[in-house]
Amino acid sequence: MGIALSIKPKLEELQSRGIPGTLGAPKIVIAGSGIMGASMGQIFSRWGYLVTLYDIAQEGLDKGRELIAINQRALVTQGALSEDLSREVLSRISYTTGTDTFKEADFVIEAIVENLDVKLDFWKKVSRLAPDGAVLTTNTSGLSITEISTAVHLPERFCGMHWVNPPHIVPLVEVIQGKNTAEETVKVVREVALSVHRHPVTVRGDPRGFLLNRLQFAVLREALHIVENNYASVKDVDDVMKYGLGMRYACIGPFETVDLGGLDTFYRVGSYLFADLSDVKDVPEPLAALYRKGAFGTKTGKGFYDYGNGGAERAIEKRDRDFLKLAKCLYEDL
Ligand SMILES: NC(=O)c1ccc[n+]([C@@H]2O[C@H](COP(=O)([O-])OP(=O)(O)OC[C@H]3O[C@@H](n4cnc5c(N)ncnc54)[C@H](O)[C@@H]3O)[C@@H](O)[C@H]2O)c1
Numbered sequence: 001m002g003i004a005l006s007i008k009p010k011l012e013e014l015q016s017r018g019i020p021g022t023l024g025a026p027k028i029v030i031a032g033s034g035i036m037g038a039s040m041g042q043i044f045s046r047w048g049y050l051v052t053l054y055d056i057a058q059e060g061l062d063k064g065r066e067l068i069a070i071n072q073r074a075l076v077t078q079g080a081l082s083e084d085l086s087r088e089v090l091s092r093i094s095y096t097t098g099t100d101t102f103k104e105a106d107f108v109i110e111a112i113v114e115n116l117d118v119k120l121d122f123w124k125k126v127s128r129l130a131p132d133g134a135v136l137t138t139n140t141s142g143l144s145i146t147e148i149s150t151a152v153h154l155p156e157r158f159c160g161m162h163w164v165n166p167p168h169i170v171p172l173v174e175v176i177q178g179k180n181t182a183e184e185t186v187k188v189v190r191e192v193a194l195s196v197h198r199h200p201v202t203v204r205g206d207p208r209g210f211l212l213n214r215l216q217f218a219v220l221r222e223a224l225h226i227v228e229n230n231y232a233s234v235k236d237v238d239d240v241m242k243y244g245l246g247m248r249y250a251c252i253g254p255f256e257t258v259d260l261g262g263l264d265t266f267y268r269v270g271s272y273l274f275a276d277l278s279d280v281k282d283v284p285e286p287l288a289a290l291y292r293k294g295a296f297g298t299k300t301g302k303g304f305y306d307y308g309n310g311g312a313e314r315a316i317e318k319r320d321r322d323f324l325k326l327a328k329c330l331y332e333d334l
Pocket of ligand 1: 032033034036055059060061110112114115118122139140142162164168243255
């Protein structure tokens with residue numbers, strides 16, 4: 001590809017020397033110090049990177065700093081991180097609204113607002129500020145990587161790097177190759193994910209929604225169809241996932257499930273069931289009706305459930321506590 005990616009020798013150095021130490025450590029700039037950026041920053045710092053959180057607004061940085069303090073306290077309280085290590089994590093993260101920071105970057109993750117025009121504008125400027133050898137990635141939830149790459153200077157070093165909320169606990173990272181992304185870039189981004197003890201998967205062909213959201217929305221469409229037809233309540237559908245499918249899928253995927261259950265049986269069930277499943281193309285009414293009312297879930301205090309009287313905080317805390325318990329059981333070295 002003709003580009004010497006500056007992170008490659010630093011990654012080798014990081015792997016051979018381990019952490020801590022800052023001399024020669026890879027420099028990552030995360031743009032957007034919101035829910036995702038703040039969480040990712042902690043993971044990179046945890047595994048030895050020098051992290052800068054960049055945001056267009058000082059309030060964004062303040063929010064990021066606050067989220068990081070909450071997450072770190074929870075990790076320490078639950079025994080996932082020692083107090084010393086947590087202090088070190090905080091010491092390797094800096095915050096800025098100045099774009100000069102991109103001039104020093106080995107690796108950039110853009111986690112700003114999910115709006116194509118804003119992202120195009122961001123990359124037009126930042127890809128020219130960053131050194132030619134920097135790897136550039138976007139955490140878009142599903143916008144076309146190829147389309148975003150049209151704004152990027154030297155787009156062969158640009159690809160999708162899609163994390164799952166909350167990224168400091170959930171290990172999956174989708175590495176998405178756009179039409180202009182070099183194979184070498186995909187390889188290096190996978191190595192970067194591995195260097196921070198995440199689990200990368202590669203997505204080719206730049207499909208809308210990548211893998212996780214395609215699967216997630218296929219399940220959501222059927223869940224909404226079930227509720228709309230009064231086959232079950234919202235809570236019972238959630239319980240089917242929590243006590244049945246979700247437990248299974250934390251350990252084995254859909255293809256492993258078929259192999260273990262018997263392909264012949266899945267074939268026979270599929271021959272009558274696929275035709276009966278929802279294939280609607282519009283957002284189903286149970287979701288659309290709540291959206292129209294401004295019931296956006298924990299962020300507004302009401303969604304499919306009620307989150308008044310501190311319910312939102314309790315729901316978020318419980319989710320993080322349960323995810324962490326599960327992660328500790330299933331994955332080493334988070
Ligand atoms: N929240 C999720 O569950 C989730 C999961 C995966 C991917 N994503 C994606 O990650 C990205 C960020 O999502 P989030 O939930 O962290 O959003 P957020 O609203 O919590 O944070 C976004 C931050 O970006 C800042 N920002 C906006 N425009 C900017 C610009 N031009 N330059 C610099 N900073 C700017 C804002 O001030 C804000 O602090 C989006 O693309 C989103 O689709 C989100």
